[in-house]
Amino acid sequence: MQRQVNKVSFGSQAMKLLKQYDVDTIFGIPGVHTIEYYRGITETGIKGVVPRHEQGAGFMADGYGRISGKPGVCVLVSGPGVLNAATPIAQAWHDSIPMLVLAASTESELSGKNRGPLHDVPDQAGFFTQLTDASVTVTDPDQFAEVVAQAFASWKVNRARPVHISVPFDVLSKDVSEIKKVDVALPARHVSADDLAKVVAKVSASKKIVLICGGGANYAHKEITALAEKLNSPLITTGNARGLLPDGHRLNAGTTLPFSGGQSLIASADLVIAIGTEFSDVDIIYTGKRVPQPKSMIRVDLDATQLQSGLKADIGVVSDAANFAKELVAALNASGFASGYESAATDAATARGDIGWTNQSRSHFEWLDVISELMPENAIVSIDSTQLAYTAHHYTPWSTPKRWLAPYGLGTLGPALPMGIGAKVAAPNDPVVIIAGDGGVLFTISELATARDVSGTIVTIIWDNAGYGEIRDSFDRAKADRNGVDISSFDLTVVAQGFGMNASRVRTPAELHTQFKKALSIKTPSVIVVTEPGSPADTK
Ligand SMILES: Cc1ncc(C[n+]2csc(CCOP(=O)(O)OP(=O)(O)O)c2C)c(N)n1
Ligand SMILES: [Mg+2]
Numbered sequence: 001m002q003r004q005v006n007k008v009s010f011g012s013q014a015m016k017l018l019k020q021y022d023v024d025t026i027f028g029i030p031g032v033h034t035i036e037y038y039r040g041i042t043e044t045g046i047k048g049v050v051p052r053h054e055q056g057a058g059f060m061a062d063g064y065g066r067i068s069g070k071p072g073v074c075v076l077v078s079g080p081g082v083l084n085a086a087t088p089i090a091q092a093w094h095d096s097i098p099m100l101v102l103a104a105s106t107e108s109e110l111s112g113k114n115r116g117p118l119h120d121v122p123d124q125a126g127f128f129t130q131l132t133d134a135s136v137t138v139t140d141p142d143q144f145a146e147v148v149a150q151a152f153a154s155w156k157v158n159r160a161r162p163v164h165i166s167v168p169f170d171v172l173s174k175d176v177s178e179i180k181k182v183d184v185a186l187p188a189r190h191v192s193a194d195d196l197a198k199v200v201a202k203v204s205a206s207k208k209i210v211l212i213c214g215g216g217a218n219y220a221h222k223e224i225t226a227l228a229e230k231l232n233s234p235l236i237t238t239g240n241a242r243g244l245l246p247d248g249h250r251l252n253a254g255t256t257l258p259f260s261g262g263q264s265l266i267a268s269a270d271l272v273i274a275i276g277t278e279f280s281d282v283d284i285i286y287t288g289k290r291v292p293q294p295k296s297m298i299r300v301d302l303d304a305t306q307l308q309s310g311l312k313a314d315i316g317v318v319s320d321a322a323n324f325a326k327e328l329v330a331a332l333n334a335s336g337f338a339s340g341y342e343s344a345a346t347d348a349a350t351a352r353g354d355i356g357w358t359n360q361s362r363s364h365f366e367w368l369d370v371i372s373e374l375m376p377e378n379a380i381v382s383i384d385s386t387q388l389a390y391t392a393h394h395y396t397p398w399s400t401p402k403r404w405l406a407p408y409g410l411g412t413l414g415p416a417l418p419m420g421i422g423a424k425v426a427a428p429n430d431p432v433v434i435i436a437g438d439g440g441v442l443f444t445i446s447e448l449a450t451a452r453d454v455s456g457t458i459v460t461i462i463w464d465n466a467g468y469g470e471i472r473d474s475f476d477r478a479k480a481d482r483n484g485v486d487i488s489s490f491d492l493t494v495v496a497q498g499f500g501m502n503a504s505r506v507r508t509p510a511e512l513h514t515q516f517k518k519a520l521s522i523k524t525p526s527v528i529v530v531t532e533p534g535s536p537a538d539t540k
Contacts, residue, residue, distance in 0.1 A: 007175035010167065011036025014102070014144060017179045019044040021152055023073050025064065025425055026102075027057040031077035033104035033119060036172040038075075049425055049454065052446035054081050056418040058088025059444065061099050063422030066405055067380060069219070071098035071155060072422060078104045078169065079119030086131065087412055089162050093131045094280075094409025095240060096215055098160040100151060101128070105137055105166035125166050133161035139171050141179045149184040157186045157320065159216070159303040189302055189320040191327050198315050199298055200331050206271035206296070207340045208347075209233045212257070213321075214283075215240030215408070216276020216301060220322035221401040224275065225249075227325040230332055232339035233273075234348035236262050238283045239393050239408045241276075246399040250345040254352040255394050257291055258284040261354030265347055266294055275300045276321045279310045282408045286390060287356070300324045360473075361391040366509045367530065368396050371433070371461070374516050378430045381405065382420035385413050386437030387470050388463040388530075414443025417460060421451050424458055431457040431520055438464040438489055438529075438537070445492075448499035451525040458525040459516065460501075462492055465535035489537055496527035503527040507538075 015026075015037055025047050030038055041048065051057040054076055061072025076082045082103040092099040105124045110117040121127065128135035133154065138144045144165065151163040191199070203209060211233045217224050218241045225245060228235045234253040237244050245252040256262030257279075266272055272294035277283075279291055291311060299306065299313035300321060307316030317324060368391060375381075381398075383389040383406040398404050405423060407415045420434040441462050451458050466489035475482050496503035502519065506512045506528060519526035531537050 007177055009036040009039055009172065010141060010174050010176050011172040012040040013141065013176055013179045015041050015044055015046060017145060017148060017181060018073065019046060020181050022070060025049055026073045026075045027051060027060045028075035029054060029057065029081065031081060033077045033169045034075055037102060050450065051418060052449050054084030055087055056444055056447045056450060058085035059415040059418035060422030062088055062092050062097050063382060063405055063419030064426045065097045065099055066402060067423040067426035071100045073100045073102065076101065076103045077119060078106060078124060079121045082124060083121065088415065089128065089131045091407050091410040091412060091415060092162045096160045098155040099162040101162060101164040103164065103166045104169050104172055106168060107170045108139065108168045111168065125164065128164040131162065132164045135164040137166045139168060141176045145179050145182045149182040153184040153186045157188050188323065189318060190323045191317055191319045195315065195317045196327060196331055199317065199328060200335060202271060202298060202315060203332065204335065204337055208269045209271045209273060209341065210265055210269040211235040212272060212274040212277060213241045213244055214238040214277025217241055217321040218244055218401050220325055223322040223325035226329050230329045232341045232344045234265060234344055234351060238277050239406055242404040243398040243401045247397040251348050253348040256351050256355065258287040258289055259355045261351040263289065263292060265351040267292055269294060271296045271298065273298045275324065278306050280409055282411045286394060355394065360387065364388050364391040365395065367512060368392055370509045370513045370516065372396055374520060375433065376431050376520060380423045380427060380430055380432045382416045382423060382432060382434045384416035384436035384440040385411060386435065386440055386463045389435055392435065413440040417441060417444050418447045420458060421447060421454055424454055424456055428456060434460040436460065436462055437469065438462055438466065438492065439468045439487060445495065448496060448501060452500050455525065456523055457520060459519040460527045462527065462529045463532060464489065464492065464529050464537040465532040466537035486536060492529045493527065501525055501527045505529045505531060507531045
């Protein structure tokens with residue numbers, strides 16, 4: 001069939017449009033259904049990164065999004081392809097990460113007819129409505145341009161959430177004219193004059209003001225630092241905001257939400273200002289102790305539903321974190337505000353020091369010290385749900401905002417390796433350090449192949465205790481007979497070598513020092529398996 005002049009397939013026009021939004025990478029495993037998205041892609045300069053499972057595609061897009069600040073884009077086949085990415089889509093939804101999921105869907109003629117077409121699932125777009133800001137089946141090029149424009153505009157000013165677009169297989173291959181970029185601009189979220197006046201009055205009447213910042217504030221680290229300094233307020237971060245203040249900053253009260261240090265600081269404050277946090281349970285999982293309701297509280301969030309959920313705000317402000325911080329500092333300067341909180345720096349230090357470490361965490365310190373000692377300043381860390389990480393979240397000093405990646409919102413297993421790979425794609429010159437458990441890493445171990453493709457310094461440290469350690473301990477604490485927790489453990493160094501990695505096993509912190517130093521010095525990926533002393537893995 002001859003193509004008409006100036007007309008190319010819907011799929012290729014869609015990618016040309018995305019190029020205009022500065023998309024440079026797509027993550028996905030191609031299939032016959034998605035060939036049209038790939039047709040002509042070389043011409044656009046957009047690069048395809050191929051995970052070995054679509055769960056990897058989603059986590060890579062997530063890591064890419066967190067590091068680049070741009071939406072990660074997945075291109076996925078209908079049915080199994082896009083369903084395989086449901087968990088990372090849910091993770092991005094929880095952690096407010098921009099992500100565009102472009103999928104094929106069942107041929108229009110056969111959709112909903114129950115006749116068994118390849119990769120068919122009933123109502124694919126409907127399935128994803130719960131996990132996205134928008135999930136739509138698009139059959140018209142203008143509608144495609146509109147949905148994409150809305151998504152990119154919304155990511156700039158609203159709480160970022162994934163967007164899923166399905167295009168039926170037959171529509172993707174139809175010839176269409178250029179899909180023209182539509183201009184959509186949504187207003188930036190500022191503090192209203194009324195809210196600002198209320199906030200200034202509250203702040204001016206309070207002596208001890210404490211800040212709590214979450215992932216929604218991380219992107220505004222410069223403005224928030226200026227606000228913390230103006231208020232002279234100790235600042236506690238959630239996991240997603242680690243590094244917002246540098247480790248040595250006098251007002252840094254650490255990632256101390258679950259501990260008596262952080263919670264006493266909050267209880268002693270006249271006013272707590274919480275910015276961009278949903279007070280996720282994962283942030284307090286270390287002790288399970290819920291953050292107490294402060295005496296008085298201002299909550300600032302782009303998502304109005306957050307303002308009264310869990311901890312109640314006396315004043316709830318819908319605003320972008322950077323705008324809130326800038327506008328409040330300007331108003332306080334104009335009103336001649338001066339903080340009367342003289343012990344702010346000491347209180348921040350006390351909060352950081354008052355942590356009830358478990359003995360298990362104490363046994364992690366010597367390993368984490370080695371990792372911190374050698375960690376390059378420009379490193380990105382990507383962490384899974386492993387016991388070593390639970391300690392690291394609160395113990396490891398961290399000074400760079402947005403570079404400590406973990407599945408805080410969803411608490412799923414397996415994201416660390418693919419998120420780290422996505423991060424590497426976004427920042428090819430920066431070393432990536434991944435920490436995962438022997439259980440979690442197996443969820444996505446096939447992505448070692450993608451790490452090899454992407455190449456560069458990507459160090460995966462596997463904490464090996466031959467089992468689902470945290471769950472094994474939970475069974476013991478619950479006095480339940482262990483079941484399903486002492487999983488078979490394989491020699492992961494051999495597995496890694498099979499993927500072409502530099503791989504080693506270490507049994508002491510000194511050996512970790514040697515191997516980690518070596519791994520950081522080479523420009524190809526490495527795997528270091530750490531045997532947890534005294535664990536069932538120690539017999540290997
Ligand atoms: C998708 C998913 N399945 C199950 C769990 C429950 N879970 C939480 S931690 C954990 C153990 C993980 O084992 P490993 O990665 O080896 O880390 P360890 O606790 O041994 O350090 C499990 C199974 C989960 N969080 N996510
Ligand atoms: Mg384990």
